[in-house]
Every structure is written in structure tokens, then in C-alpha cells.
Amino acid sequence: MKKLLALPFLAIILLSGCISHLSQQECVTEDWKNTGFADSSRGHTLRDISSITNDCSKFGITIGARKMKDYQAGWNLGRDKYCTNVDAAYNLGSNGRPYPDMCPPQNYAAFKSAYDRGESAYQLEVTQEQLQATQEELRRTNQKLDNLNAQLNER
Numbered sequence: 001m002k003k004l005l006a007l008p009f010l011a012i013i014l015l016s017g018c019i020s021h022l023s024q025q026e027c028v029t030e031d032w033k034n035t036g037f038a039d040s041s042r043g044h045t046l047r048d049i050s051s052i053t054n055d056c057s058k059f060g061i062t063i064g065a066r067k068m069k070d071y072q073a074g075w076n077l078g079r080d081k082y083c084t085n086v087d088a089a090y091n092l093g094s095n096g097r098p099y100p101d102m103c104p105p106q107n108y109a110a111f112k113s114a115y116d117r118g119e120s121a122y123q124l125e126v127t128q129e130q131l132q133a134t135q136e137e138l139r140r141t142n143q144k145l146d147n148l149n150a151q152l153n154e155r
Helices: 002-018 024-029 032-041 049-057 065-082 086-094 109-154
Strands: none
Touching: 032 065, 049 065, 086 109
């Protein structure tokens, strides 16, 4: 149950971390291949190229197609690193996180398998927590019934 309550807060934190605007310095000096690699090797999706170009255009800086190709190439390399990390896959699943679209199951079968094992563990934990909550509710209901029966027997 604790995990279920924490999910909305976790989503807000994670989503707020995805919204980033580039500084003028970053637009000028960014190593786009390394940036792409860093993004995907941490499990981040491919950045919206229009947001990058919009951020930099505010400073009068044009991000050319070559830099975007560098970013894409780095991102692809980082994705291969991320999507072969079966420990990360299991952790995603066991924490109830969604399967990352960046790791197509047909290309990363071991990653998907580890994710599925983690997701099964998570679902088992959620089911156990729900069962415990139901058992507790049943215990309270039985206690109320016992109290009512005792009151009826006293009359």
C-alpha cells in the first residue's frame, strides 16, 4: 500500500526532472553526442529536438542538423547500455514503474524478461498488501459482529 501511495509523488518528481531548458552556455559548448549518451544511459527518452532548437534560438544560436545527428548517435549508444542492464530492468518492474518504450522487447529480450520478473514481484507485493488490508477489514467486521451478538445475547 505504501508503494501505491508514493507513486503519484514519484511521478511528479520524475516529470519535473524531465523539463529542462538549456542555458546559453550549454547551447554553445554542449557535446551533443555525450549529452545523448548520458540521457539514454540514465533511461531518459530522446529529447524533443524542437525544444532544444527553441531553447537555443532564444539566444540567437542555431543548432544544426549535424549536432542533432551527434545527439541521436550518442543517444543510441546510451540506449544500448541502458537496455542491456538487467538489474535496472528488474528494479523498474519491482518498483511498479512502466516499461521504457526506449527498449523495444524484440531488440532487448533479456531486459524485458528481467523487467517482467520485477513486475511480477511488484504485483505479488501489491496483492499481498491488498490481502492484508482485506483481512484487517474482515477482522474489524467480525469484531463488530461479535459485539452486536454479545449485545443481543444480553437482552
